[in-house]
Amino acid sequence: xxxxxxxxxxxxxxxxxxxxxxxxxxxxxxxxxxxxxxxxxxxxxxxxxxxxxxxxxxxxxxxxxxxxxxxxxxxxxxxxxxxxxxxxxxxxxxxxxxxxxxxxxxxxxxxxxxxxxxxxxxxxxxx
Amino acid sequence: xxxxxxxxxxxxxxxxxxxxxxxxxxxxxxxxxxxxxxxxxxxxxxxxxxxxxxxxxxxxxxxxxxxxxxxxxxxxxxxxxxxxxxxxxxxxxxxxxxxxxxxxxxxxxxxxxxxxxxxxxxxxxxxxxxxxxxxxxxxxxxxxxxxxxxxxxxxxxxxxxxxxxxxxxxxxxxxxxxxxxxxxxxxxxxxxxxxxxxxxxxxxxxxxxxxxxxxxxxxxxxxxxxxxxxxxxxxxxxxxxxxxxxxxxxxxxxxxxxxxxxxxxxxxxxxxxxxxxxxxxxxxxxxxxxxxxxxxxxxxxxxxxxxxxxxxxxxxxxxxxxxxxxxxxxxxxxxxxxxxxxxxxxxxxxxxxxxxxxxxxxxxxxx
Numbered sequence: 492x493x494x495x496x497x498x499x500x501x502x503x504x505x506x507x508x509x510x511x512x513x514x515x516x517x518x519x520x521x522x523x524x525x526x527x528x529x530x531x532x533x534x535x536x537x538x539x540x541x542x543x544x545x546x547x548x549x550x551x552x553x554x555x556x557x558x559x560x561x562x563x564x565x566x567x568x569x570x571x572x573x574x575x576x577x578x579x580x581x582x583x584x585x586x587x588x589x590x591x592x593x594x595x596x597x598x599x600x601x602x603x604x605x606x607x608x609x610x611x612x613x614x615x616x617x618x
Numbered sequence: 619x620x621x622x623x624x625x626x627x628x629x630x631x632x633x634x635x636x637x638x639x640x641x642x643x644x645x646x647x648x649x650x651x652x653x654x655x656x657x658x659x660x661x662x663x664x665x666x667x668x669x670x671x672x673x674x675x676x677x678x679x680x681x682x683x684x685x686x687x688x689x690x691x692x693x694x695x696x697x698x699x700x701x702x703x704x705x706x707x708x709x710x711x712x713x714x715x716x717x718x719x720x721x722x723x724x725x726x727x728x729x730x731x732x733x734x735x736x737x738x739x740x741x742x743x744x745x746x747x748x749x750x751x752x753x754x755x756x757x758x759x760x761x762x763x764x765x766x767x768x769x770x771x772x773x774x775x776x777x778x779x780x781x782x783x784x785x786x787x788x789x790x791x792x793x794x795x796x797x798x799x800x801x802x803x804x805x806x807x808x809x810x811x812x813x814x815x816x817x818x819x820x821x822x823x824x825x826x827x828x829x830x831x832x833x834x835x836x837x838x839x840x841x842x843x844x845x846x847x848x849x850x851x852x853x854x855x856x857x858x859x860x861x862x863x864x865x866x867x868x869x870x871x872x873x874x875x876x877x878x879x880x881x882x883x884x885x886x887x888x889x890x891x892x893x894x895x896x897x898x899x900x901x902x903x904x905x906x907x908x909x910x911x912x913x914x915x916x917x918x919x920x921x922x923x924x925x926x927x928x929x930x931x932x933x934x935x936x937x938x939x940x941x942x943x944x945x946x947x948x949x950x951x952x953x954x955x956x957x958x959x960x961x962x963x964x965x966x967x968x969x970x971x972x973x974x975x976x977x978x979x980x981x982x983x984x985x
Binding site: 526527529530532548550551552553555574 | 640651652655656657848851852914915916918937938940945967
C-alpha cells in the first residue's frame with residue numbers, strides 16, 4: 492500500500508527524494524479521510540518553503556485541509572493537471588497526483604520522516 | 619473506533635457501521651457523514667434514489683382541545699389553516715424574533731399536531747413550547763418513539779410504492795398519510811430536505827432496521843444508495859434550504875433569513891410577532907442571499923464577506939455544488955446589497971476572492 496521508497500509525515504504527506512530533488516504528495520490515508528477532493532491550492536514555482544510550513548491546501552466537498560511541506564527548499568514544479576482534475580488525488584495519490592517538486596535545501600531532513608512500515612503502524616494506530 | 623458514551627445513536631447505528639460509513643459527531647449524535655462518497659450519493663438522489671437515516675430528528679406532539687391554539691402561539695406559520703393530513707414548514711421563535719428552531723408541523727387530527735424538529739434542538743424546543751403552554755393542550759417530547767427514514771430522488775416513489783398499499787401518487791407535496799409500510803404502521807410524508815421529490819417515513823424504532831433493508835432492496839433496480847449527512851448538506855444547499863446553526867439561529871429572524879413566507883403576521887398573536895412587526899416597520903439591516911464564486915476558490919461556512927474592500931457579512935454555508943459544477947454558498951449582506959448581481963469578495967485564507975450574488979434556489983427540480 493505505502494511505497495517503500497517514500498518517506499512520510501504525521502500530517503499524511505509523502506516525499507520521494509532523488510538526490511537534491513523531492514516529489515511531494517498526500518497519502519492514500521489522507522485522501523480516504525478527506526473524501527471526494529474538489530480543489531487543490533498549490534504554491535508558485537520559485538517560492539521557498541520550510542519543512543513543516545503550509546504548502547497549500549486540499550479541499551474535499553466537506554472540508555479544507557492544509558498540506559505541510561515534509562522538506563525545505565524551492566518549488567521547481569507544480570502538478571498543473573490537478574487544477575482541472577483534483578479527483579486524481581482520490582484515485583492516484585501516490586503516483587500521477589503528486590503535488591509539487593522541491594529542490595531540497597537540506598536533503599538530510601528526509602531522515603526525520605517515517606518509513607513506510609512506521610507510517611503503516613502510525614495510521615493503523617490512529618484508527 | 620468505539621462510540622463515545624456521550625454520543626446518542628439512532629436505531630440504525632449498527633447498519634451504518636456494517637455498511638462501512640464514515641461516522642461523525644453531529645450535534646451529539648453518532649451519524650454517518652458518507653458511505654460510498656458524497657458526490658456519488660448526491661448524484662444518486664438527483665438522478666435516481668437515495669435513502670437517509672434521519673432518526674436523530676426530534677418529534678414533538680401537541681394534543682388536546684387547544685392543540686391548534688398552542689401550535690399557532692409558538693410557531694410563525696398559520697396552523698389553523700392546515701387541513702388534516704397536511705404539513706408545513708415553520709419557525710419557532712423567541713420573543714425577540716430569533717429562531718429557537720425551524721420545524722415541520724403536521725396536522726394529524728383536529729386535536730393532534732406532530733412537529734418534526736432538529737435533533738440537537740429537540741429538548742430546547744420542547745421546553746420552549748411547554749413554557750408557552752397556557753392552553754388546554756398536552757406537549758410530548760417523543761423523539762425516542764420514532765425512527766425516520768428519508769427516501770429521496772426521482773425514483774423515491776416507485777421504490778417506496780413497492781412496500782405499501784397506500785397510493786403514493788395520491789399524497790400531494792407537503793401532505794402525509796398514516797398507513798402501513800411493509801406491515802408496520804407508518805406516517806408517510808411527501809416531504810424532504812434535498813430539493814428532489816421524495817418521502818419521509820416515521821416508523822417505530824424497533825422496525826427501523828427491517829424497514830431500511832426493505833427500502834434498499836426495493837430501490838436496488840434503480841441504483842439506490844445509502845446517503846449520509848454530507849450529501850444531505852450539498853443537496854439542501856443547492857435547494858437553498860436553511861440549516862439551523864448556519865442560515866438561522868437565535869440571533870437571526872425569519873425576515874432576515876429570507877423566510878418571510880413562513881411568517882403569517884396577520885394570523886394573530888404568536889411568540890416573536892411584535893419583534894417581527896417592528897423589524898418590518900423599520901426595515902431589516904441584513905438579509906440572506908446566494909452567491910457563486912467567480913474566481914477559483916471555495917467560500918465556506920464562517921468566511922468573511924467583503925464589499926468594496928470593507929467587511930460586510932459572512933458565509934453561512936458554502937461549498938461545491940455537484941449538480942451545477944460551481945462553487946456556491948449563502949451569505950448575509952446588508953439588505954440593500956442582498957440582490958442578485960452584487961460583486962463581493964470572500965476572504966479565503968486571508969485572500970479576497972471574487973464572487974457574485976445570484977438568484978436562488980441554485981437548483982430547482984423539473985416538475
